[in-house]
Amino acid sequence: MRRRLAAVLLSVVALGAAPPTLAATTATPRTTLHAMEEQVMCVVCKTPLAVANGPQADDERAFISHLIAQGKTEQQIKDALVVEFGERVLALPNDHGFNLAVYLVPVLVLLGGLVLLVVMLPRWRRRRRVPAVDAGGAELSEQDARRLDDELARYDG
Amino acid sequence: MRRIVLPGLVAVLALGLVGLLIFGVLQTTDDTSIDQALAQGKHPQAHDATLPLLGGGTRKLADFRGKVVVVNFFAHWCDPCRAEAPLLSRTQKAIEGRGGTLLGVAWNDTTEEARDFARRYALAYPIVRDVDGAFARAYGVQAMPETFVIDGRGRIAALRRGELDARWIDQHVVPLLAPKAS
Numbered sequence: 108m109r110r111r112l113a114a115v116l117l118s119v120v121a122l123g124a125a126p127p128t129l130a131a132t133t134a135t136p137r138t139t140l141h142a143m144e145e146q147v148m149c150v151v152c153k154t155p156l157a158v159a160n161g162p163q164a165d166d167e168r169a170f171i172s173h174l175i176a177q178g179k180t181e182q183q184i185k186d187a188l189v190v191e192f193g194e195r196v197l198a199l200p201n202d203h204g205f206n207l208a209v210y211l212v213p214v215l216v217l218l219g220g221l222v223l224l225v226v227m228l229p230r231w232r233r234r235r236r237v238p239a240v241d242a243g244g245a246e247l248s249e250q251d252a253r254r255l256d257d258e259l260a261r262y263d264g
Numbered sequence: 265m266r267r268i269v270l271p272g273l274v275a276v277l278a279l280g281l282v283g284l285l286i287f288g289v290l291q292t293t294d295d296t297s298i299d300q301a302l303a304q305g306k307h308p309q310a311h312d313a314t315l316p317l318l319g320g321g322t323r324k325l326a327d328f329r330g331k332v333v334v335v336n337f338f339a340h341w342c343d344p345c346r347a348e349a350p351l352l353s354r355t356q357k358a359i360e361g362r363g364g365t366l367l368g369v370a371w372n373d374t375t376e377e378a379r380d381f382a383r384r385y386a387l388a389y390p391i392v393r394d395v396d397g398a399f400a401r402a403y404g405v406q407a408m409p410e411t412f413v414i415d416g417r418g419r420i421a422a423l424r425r426g427e428l429d430a431r432w433i434d435q436h437v438v439p440l441l442a443p444k445a446s
Contacts, residue, residue: 150372150397162341163372170374191374193396219277226270 138181143171146185146199150192167196295404298412298420307419310335310412311402315392318370318379323392325367325418332364332421332440333414336428337400339371340381342408344427349385355433356389362441363416369394371408413437 141157149159149167156167170191174184188196200206247255301308312325325333336352338345356366368391370378375393382391394400403412406425413422413436422436 163339166341166374166377191395192372195396216277219273223270223274 137178138175138184140168140172140175143175143181143184144168146181146197147171147188148196148198150196155198167192295401298404298423299425302420302423307415307421310414310418310420311399312418313399313402315369315394315399318375318382318391318393323367323390325414328365328367328414329418330363330416332359332416332437334359334364334366334437335369335403335412335414336366337369337371337394337403337405337408337410338381339408340373340377345381345409346385348409348428349381349387351428351430351433353386353388355437356387359437359441360389362444364437364441365389367392369399371400371405372397413440415440 144157145155147156147167148154149156149161149164151163152159152161156164167188170188171184174187179187185197194200194206200209202210298308310325314322314324317323325335334355338349352366352368359365366387366389368378368382368387368389370381370391370393373381373393378391378393381387403410403423409427411424411428412420415421421440424432424436
């Protein structure tokens, strides 16, 4: 039992000691071309790079692959792309300045819709109840009742 | 008052959405206003912007005021751009001593790609990069290559959408240049 425990301990120590370089390599934030293609636009075709074809799309892929090979992170690659092609190369613009509207407007529209519902729903419900009260409770005046009888008699006759 | 607020809010939202729709449609429509102006014999003022120069620094059209500037939009991957590059190189040599210059505008190329292109075809004139594409949009650029001739007063004198040939240069650039020194 002791031997087995010692062997397990040894292997754990060995695992911990042996791959420090491997651990350091995997700890470096990296990305793949596939992951970047989802976040980047083809600036000529104006479609996401993931679905774009053509020489410009191929060039952008080559540019990204080159940076990936250098061990650049997603953010570093995006920054490099913006330097070369401007902000339009990003599928989702940065969240500052005017671009903030991209994120705020949908939320504001949703909130506006909710507020509208909260305000309008009670009114609609009240309005639906009103005709029911009218139908059951309203009575004709004596004069109107006589006129109605006269009209009906004219049609009957 | 409450009766006005709600329909007003809905109307404003609806107008906003319609506005966004119109804006979106306009963004995807080709701008042919320069073509139309030239067809009517007008010479619209050329759009100017400060753009990064290959090799460092910046350049704008105003820097060339008084000269005839042949603005050539190109991309390194475009075949007609490659085909016309030797002609552009020769044209620069012919016009630089007569008050003219070419100005290359790299369209959607990286710095390295544009630099390689200039090196390969020995383009010895200033080349700028239109990083965000706004300069090309202002000229209604639709496809590569496109060329605009700007006269000494900063007005567009001619344009060519497509590959250049020597005859077009003779017809639209040469008449604006200073006469050859004999």
